[in-house]
Amino acid sequence: MSVTTRVLTGDALAAALPDVARLRISVFRDWPYLYDGDADYEDDYLRAYQSPGAVVVAALDGDRIVGAATGAPMADHAADFGAAFALWPEPLSQIFYCAESVLLPEYRGRGIGHAFFDLREAHARGLGLRWSAFCSVIRPDDHPARPADYRPLNEFWRKRGYTPLPGVTASFSWKDLGQTAETEKQLQFWMRPL
Numbered sequence: 001m002s003v004t005t006r007v008l009t010g011d012a013l014a015a016a017l018p019d020v021a022r023l024r025i026s027v028f029r030d031w032p033y034l035y036d037g038d039a040d041y042e043d044d045y046l047r048a049y050q051s052p053g054a055v056v057v058a059a060l061d062g063d064r065i066v067g068a069a070t071g072a073p074m075a076d077h078a079a080d081f082g083a084a085f086a087l088w089p090e091p092l093s094q095i096f097y098c099a100e101s102v103l104l105p106e107y108r109g110r111g112i113g114h115a116f117f118d119l120r121e122a123h124a125r126g127l128g129l130r131w132s133a134f135c136s137v138i139r140p141d142d143h144p145a146r147p148a149d150y151r152p153l154n155e156f157w158r159k160r161g162y163t164p165l166p167g168v169t170a171s172f173s174w175k176d177l178g179q180t181a182e183t184e185k186q187l188q189f190w191m192r193p194l
Contacts (some may be wrong), residue, residue: 001019002060002061002135003060003061003066003067003107003112003152004059004060004151005057005058005059005060005097005112005115005119006057006058006060007055007056007118007119007123007136008055008056008057008058009054009056010109013048013049013050013054013055013056016056016058016068017033017046017049017056017159019058019065019068020049020065020068020070020102021037021039021042021046022074023065023066023067023068023102023103023104024037024100025038026044026102026104027043027084027102027103027104027122028100028102029056029177031139031145031146031147031150032136032137032139032143032146032150032152033137033174034118034145034176034177035174035175035176035177036174036175036176036177036178036179037057037095037174037175041174041175046047048071048072048076048077049072051072051073051076053072053073053076053127054070054071054072054076055070055071055072055119055120055123056068056069056070056116057060057069057071057119058105058117059103059112059115059116059118059162062069066103066104066107067101067102067103067104067112067116067131068100068101068102069098069099069102069117069119069120070076070098070099070100070103071085071096071097071098071099071101071120071123071124072096072099073092073093073095073096073097073127073129074092074093074095074097074133075092075093076097077097078106080091080170080172081097081135081170081189083170084168084169084170085168085189087167088165088168090130090191092129092172094130094131094133095127095129095130095131095132095133095191096120096121096123096124096132096133096194097133097134098117098120098121098132098133098134099134099192101113101116101117108121108170111166112177113156114160117160120132120156124194125194129194130191131164131191131192131193131194132162132191132192132194133159133189133190133191134162134189135169135170135187135188135189135190136153136157136187136188136190137185137186137187138185138186138187145177147187160192161192161193162190162191162192163190163191163192164188164189164190165188165189165190165191168188168189168191169186169187169188169189170186170187170189171184171185171186171187172184173184173185
């Protein structure tokens with residue numbers, strides 16, 4: 001399986017959003033997200049990636065999108081995340097938000113995660129932004145759905161220069177597998193200079 005990565009913006013990005021939705025619904029079912037996704041939620045959520053500064057980095061096996069990483073200027077997410085950064089010195093206008101990275105399991109372990117970050121960070125630099133941030137879901141270590149062999153990605157993120165921002169968390173709601181309604185989750189922000 002030969003996989004290539006491609007940066008998508010504008011019309012190409014818009015055309016890829018149904019594939020991003022499909023991958024999010026599939027990949028985020030697993031720990032730690034436990035996301036019970038649906039098309040309506042995805043349509044609403046992915047609207048943020050129709051902004052001029054947005055990017056999708058697609059991982060392709062031939063013409064098939066098997067993974068995707070999204071990003072946009074943090075100012076495009078101000079309604080969701082602005083309060084989290086209210087006491088942080090860097091203005092939202094200088095931060096790029098690396099949102100999801102979703103990759104089908106059989107394609108993992110090939111360096112695609114690094115390519116996802118490399119290409120989004122390069123895109124952010126091209127926009128003149130100075131910081132790159134993302135957030136990770138906070139789940140308790142004793143959560144009953146946590147797999148015994150789960151390895152968090154903290155070390156991968158640290159090697160890329162990201163550090164968790166003390167006290168910079170946000171709340172976001174989605175429906176967990178097996179639940180009947182959305183519940184609020186806490187998300188920890190990580191950031192690095194570009």
